[in-house]
Amino acid sequence: xxxxxxxxxxxxxxxxxxxxxxxxxxxxxxxxxxxxxxxxxxxxxxxxxxxxxxxxxxxxxxxxxxxxxxxxxxxxxxxxxxxxxxxxxxxxxxxx
Numbered sequence: 001x002x003x004x005x006x007x008x009x010x011x012x013x014x015x016x017x018x019x020x021x022x023x024x025x026x027x028x029x030x031x032x033x034x035x036x037x038x039x040x041x042x043x044x045x046x047x048x049x050x051x052x053x054x055x056x057x058x059x060x061x062x063x064x065x066x067x068x069x070x071x072x073x074x075x076x077x078x079x080x081x082x083x084x085x086x087x088x089x090x091x092x093x094x095x096x
Contacts, residue, residue, distance in 0.1 A: 025039055 026035060
């Protein structure tokens with residue numbers, strides 16, 4: 001429950017930050033064309049940054065996932081092996 005409130009609070013904060021930044025640019029003492037140019041530059045910068053972050057995250061997933069997948073598969077195999085041994089031991093041990 002607390003996590004939901006934190007997520008909502010963060011979303012509201014970020015929305016307010018974006019609206020405030022946009023209003024600050026729009027209400028700044030500059031001509032309309034200058035304001036539009038600045039706003040366009042900012043949007044392009046934000047888009048480029050987001051694309052870069054996404055690309056880096058995708059690269060990280062591509063490099064780390066195969067290694068982790070193999071490690072997890074081995075752990076699952078070992079777990080099944082231990083389970084089968086425990087079941088076999090239980091079957092051969094006389095009940096008291």
